[in-house]
Amino acid sequence: MTSPTIGRLRVDGATLHYEVRGRGPLLLLIPGGAGGAASFDGVADDLAAEYTVVSYDPRGLSRSPLDDPEAQQRVAQHADDAYRLLELLSPGAPARVVGSSSGAIVALDLLATHPERIERVVAHEPPVVEVLPDAAEHRAMLARVQDTFRREGLMPAVAVFAAGLRRPGDDPVDAHAATELPPQATARAERTMADMPYFIGRIVPSFMAYAPDLDRLKALSDRLVLGGGADSRGELPYRPAAFLTERFGTELIHFPGGHTGLSTHPAQFGEVLRKVLST
Template structure:
């Protein structure tokens, strides 16, 4: 298969870099963290056998620069970016959407606000901690992370955040600390430059975001909530499990942990093809 077509889209306050592969109905992939479009490299080509697959770098990452580097980031604006891509690439038909981590938060907001443009959403471990009964505890964690980031810098803040995301009592080296393939290592090195933006600008507003739970419940027939097999009990897993129970829907378990997309791409992609099928998960 030939490589993706790379293009750029002007949106309010930023220029998005996006990639398109394949033919068929549109499948929009929304990345989390600092991985950008490249985080889907392990699954995009396979999915392109059935879909027009579009992936992109969210605003503020190195390849999708902001007009104002100091601009405050909001879930709603990131969701509008995704909507603009849907309007550009599939103006006449609703699309399928996959979001991981912070990208899954964007996908939830997109479904809640633009349901007429969405056929199906797969949300893998959206850390919408405000839905949890112990949300106040996690707000305190996020405040400590920001204080640490401002006082001590990136690495201490990142370490504090990582410790807060693990399940209680888990060893820092657990099932998710899998040796990454060379491509993933290179990608991790390349995206380290975006970590200050992610810790300082995305984490505070995205993890404080409270989704419209009643609205999502009404749309749950087109929402697939997902978690990692190896991340049961960890903070990013818990909101998906909580919402699936509240909606009376299945929580689909993908291979690996929170980063299963990178550590188990073949198995992750195979299951993703199944859950994207309305016939399989109606």
């Protein structure tokens, strides 16, 4: 794996850690969950053959500390962070943007607020559950997650959250289950777990309450590719992408694996990504 060039960018209320690989048109990768820039390690080098690939740790995660550790998090502010990176690294030239999960929510807001800076957005399973007809059920689930987090702690809350994302009838996931990981992946997993309280406590409730401007996104839908996991049909994070493509009259692109296909099937995921970025 190629060592990236590391940069730091001061933004309002935080300092962002970002990584740059390759040469060519700018491709900004916005991670989801608590994974940070490392979420894209499996695809970044291949993409760097065609693009200047920029990945980063969103504010509050890993190597991007907040000035105020208790600051409330808002999608609009995270989207402004992404915009500041575009302004720094691709001034004046429209860029391509890929977002996964909560990062895909940021990518949608970035497209809606700064379309002049965007050539194409690929949003993989943005969990914008407020667009769904049964949004009230998911609001109640998210409230249970926060209540469990306050009363019982992190892992019970993660278990409630994971249960709320599954298809009805799927087997429960053991939030404590351990798997054998290579050293680099182990270090990444440890960093992710260290960031999990911030993700569950601050990102999940704010981001999953976000309601995108559907009329605005429909008007920009020729620049928007919505993706879902081939193995996650019917799961909660998949459903908004399917709903939006139907609403916009566009095609839902299926990526290998499920919601975390970027990590479980990186080579195949990267292949599909290259195709949709270039068409």
